[in-house]
Amino acid sequence: MRSGAFLARVQERGEYPTVQEADRAARVVLALLGAHVVGEERAELAARLPETYALILLNPLQAAEPLDEDRFVRATAAWIEGATEQTARWDVSAVLSVAAEEAGEDLLRRVLLQLPPGYDVLFGHPEPD
Template sequence: MTVTTMQPRSPMTVSDWTDLVEAVRETGRYPTAAEAEQVTRIVLSGFGGVLRGDSRAAFAEVLPPEACEALLSQTPESFQPTAREFVESMATRIEGATPATARWHVSSVLNVLAERAGTPATARLISQLPPGYALLFGLAELMGTAA
């Protein structure tokens, strides 16, 4: 397994979680911060089950503490779901979601995370995931780099 490292994070402030949720709210066009926060926590928790080993730890390093907790709250799955399977699993976890709206929710969160982590770090992460995740991160140009 290749060790994936992302840029070390600077000390987090209380506003980092609030800023992350606000960015998700704006990206996903959620009417309230509470809705954006709920979606963010659910998606991060689910995504924590997709990530494994070094990529999981490295990605957690670039997140605010609250987001890191959500990401690490889920035990990694025994297999990595495809992007489609991941979205379908989120549809069952997000109240009232359909596969189409779950894709919107997932993309809203992962787009913000990609922006915050930066393209090189996100590309390294995507290269360790099954095909299709690049689109969920809003990085279609990386489609050919996914393993």
């Protein structure tokens, strides 16, 4: 996938007025996600993203411990200037739902197995109760 197409989808999904805002959200969210997804799944997901974003996923911010979905959203808000938890949740969902589409069902399922409960909603694929 080309970077422009990926960003256009993030921009549309997140309803960002500029591509720069979509890029900022994608960079932060993927850097945080990369700290939580490891091994073959991280490499496979990176291979399905544009090179710029693949490198961000493969060279993540360091996390001392796995963040549950609420803490992941708060961490995103801390990295995006002027973000609130509500806007950060929107940013996370915009980026991760596009990443989920690129991943496909099998890879997404394996990625979600590495993450604490609740991430399925962030990826736009809520599991039935």
